[in-house]
Amino acid sequence: MATISTMKAANAIVVTVTEKRLDAKVAVSFKDEMSALINAGETTVVLDLSNVGFVDSSGLGAIVTSLKLIGRKGDLLVAGVKDDVMTMFTLTRMDRVFQMFPTTEDALNSLIAK
């Protein structure tokens, strides 16, 4: 079963994680699905985590892997992070690595502003 759903926007692809938990059970599937998108040329990604209530280190690691795969070819913006999940980003200082936005709209608007 897919862990994500996608929607094309003008200048990015919005990837919505459909799982409530981005954890060790689904991290490998998620990473593979993200890699397939990125390798197909989708290098500006808005990752919508608004459905996600829990992220463990394997889930976070899979997001980092996606960012590394995009590299300098594009951008990975993170949107809709719930408070409990934000703690994971701040504890690991990943909030300083990713551009984070309250909503996917905010993330897409930031791309237009560039």
Place this chain on the structure above:
Amino acid sequence: MALLHLSGEANFDTVRLVGMAIRAVCTSAVSGAEAAQIELAVVEASNNIVEHAYSNVQGDIVLDVEIGEEKIVIALHDTGETMPTASQQSADLDFDPMNLDDLPEGGMGLFLMTSIMDERAYTSANGRNTLTLTKLLRGGENG
């Protein structure tokens, strides 16, 4: 003091249930945000048991949870491979957020456990490994 005993076959489905159960019971003693962090610490510890202790064999994950006035103590037991001694592991998470190549894709579990919990102890005896995670509660405060 409240005591709870949980056990199940060590796999990632069980880890999910363990995490949700731990979060729920901890909300009786700490805030929802703190309970979510304790869930994270316990899930990281449980993932290690599934991935490392039982990498080659099947086994059970067993938890003893103690919710006291002054602390929450969660002991995780397994009968799999014993972890390397603490001195060989790193609880640090040092990287340059500006350097893409430097970002960690794994190995954050121990760091998270030690960041979230106040004490962490690992012992092994008679084929049974026990990781004890302790969260101290602020005395005199309700929640």
